Amino acid sequence: MLPEIAARAEAAIAIRHDLHRHPELAFEEHRTSARVAELLQQWGYEVTTGLGGTGVVGTLQRGQGSRRLGLRADIDALPIHEDSGLAYASQTEGLMHACGHDGHTAILLSAAHYLAHHGRIDGTLQLVFQPAEETGSGASKMIADGLFERFPVDAIYGLHNWPGVPVGHFGFVDGPAMASVDWARLKVIGKGGHGAEPQGSVDPILVAAHIITALQSVVSRNVDPRQMGVVTVGSIHGGQAANVIPDVVELKLTVRAYLPEVRDTLRRRVTELAEQTAAAFGAHAEIEFPRGFPSVINHPQQTAYIREVAVQGFGAEQVVPEFAPRTASEDFAFLLQARPGSFVFVGNGDSAPLHSPRYVFNDAAIAPAASLWARLAEDYLVKDAT
Template sequence: MNIAVRPPPDGSGVSTAIAESIADFVSLRHELHRKPELAFAERATTAKIIDLLQGWGYRVAQLTRTGVIATLENGPGPVLGLRADIDALPIAEATGLSYASAVPGVMHACGHDGHTVILLAAARYLARSRNFQGTLRLIFQPAEEIGAGARALIEAGLFDRFPVDAIFGLHNWPGVEAGRLGFVEGPAMAAVDKIGARFVGKGGHGAEPHLAVDPVVASAHAITALQSVVSRNVDPLQMAVVTVGSIHGGQASNVIPGEVDLQLTLRSYAPEVRELLKKRIPALFDQVAKSFGAEVRVDLHHGFPSVVNSSAETRLIRQIAEDSLGTDAVIADFAPRTASEDFAYYLHHRPGSFIFVGNGDSAPLHSPEYRFNDDIIAPAATLWASLAERFLNGDTHE
């Protein structure tokens, strides 16, 4: 079912005001979808956002070459941060939509165009109504898809120059009923790290394997042994995922190659589990390689930490969702996700919450056939606007 927006009990009319102008933002979303831009290259997207926000009375600034920090002040009071991501992915679109990407090999396959428009719809409403006391900061972040945008903004002085008392973000989620909302206290999305491993042996003729040191066999045994890390080294009450996503070695069936390359992704919630994976896997690979007379070279790429939502802020936004959209809009027991998000960096500096909005029965995120559901713009924008009014007016009790 789709969640219909409704006027909240306080009579502010947030839902009605946003719903009446939603066609403008659907058109804007289609415009952004046609012109996707990759991480740190979101120049046209940034220019469009700046033009709209300045026209609505926001003061805008840039800390990185793309992306926008927008501020709207309405007297003294709390400071709220709301974040949307703006970058696309290097994926060739296969949806057949009339407004499909016009940029070959680039697509908004994760719905960041939708996240941007959701925040812009709330931004226009709040600029016109000004039904709050305090300061609203909107963060239109570049480069989320490569896990670099949030950290770049923070290192450039985001919270020093543009402080906030709390920060919130959202992501659409395929397979969840359109417009329904998921809230998770504590760990909500996984930390992510990558490992590249090169098994080095001695190449030779496939008919004379005894004269070679076969890295294919060594790497195959390493992959098998890898399955014991989660089942036998990680606390069963903790979450961990270890996936080998790529294996390459050799060119011909009758040639034993000299090298085989593996690429792994590691996911976890708890910091201690994350550290265990980063230590245990290289050690395991080393021992397996040696047992076959081979060597292994491991390259560990540190990703970003898990998204850990603050309990108070999560309970607050959940209550606001129930008040503004109805109890049916809130999923009772939404589970944490094992995907990752660089919103995690913000939560290392400020309290806040990252929430999930159902996208309906669509293709998965990062699929060439993924479609953002325009029906979720109004309820999600209503939630942002209602949160801003409640938080900035000092109503932070659940």
């Protein structure tokens, strides 16, 4: 851990607590963005606001070096009622930083302060504070707004805290690191009627039950057992009374995979099974199935690079061996489709799961993670690098 960052740990923690008290949803992060921009300007960064709606980019250029490095933090919160019991808990009813994006922002700001005041760099540093990760639209909107044309980078890195991994430890994954995710809304349209005379109806509840059962075969009979796929039905709604067969039942589900070809197979088979099962019962299925996040696929060269930075800076014992890919999803995937880079996992210790109302970001994780960012920048943006 860098001593200059450790010495400012309380200041970085205070920033996080302030952000935690004032969570903001996707594309509504106006206070958060203003606070980030204010601090970056105080520290000498050239600051651009409003990119992708509420995104902020801080640029630090030193020397004549031609190398350009991007570091990204997400800034949005979730529509969750906080139940953490913290003294600095959310002051906004129904909103919470339940995924640690306040911590990610504090980490990058801590590194930003160090690099502005102590950093030995020769090149250009682009710090990207991205809105709307939770909705999957922030990264792509920043890209569409000219992120990499206006703020070019040779490599882009991001991170996420992970409960269950010891604080101060880091996980690195070559290739697929997090799953793609697609959300589907399925309407099963039958013919309603009286529950006492089902022969005159087409029961969409019965049809939906058969569809749900059939969907359990999508992964087991269509995906190579050595690959990952998940189909989860998380919501079913239909009918109001015990003796009335409804006209419509609505299902909501998610589909996840590591590999693009598996993702395409799952999407195709979910659609086919829903439509054909409904038709077999004389019903009709309508499916809305927009594409969500792609999978986070780390680039091998950039992953090896930051892994070595971590080993040199912290010791091999703080790098988790054979860190496994995660089945959650992240829109950093869009940034990795546009530029080479890697997504890193940092330990949050023994905490409640992400997206839990009792989740707490571990303040002790800020200084080690900020030190990793600072060491990466100093190593990458080195004078006379080739």
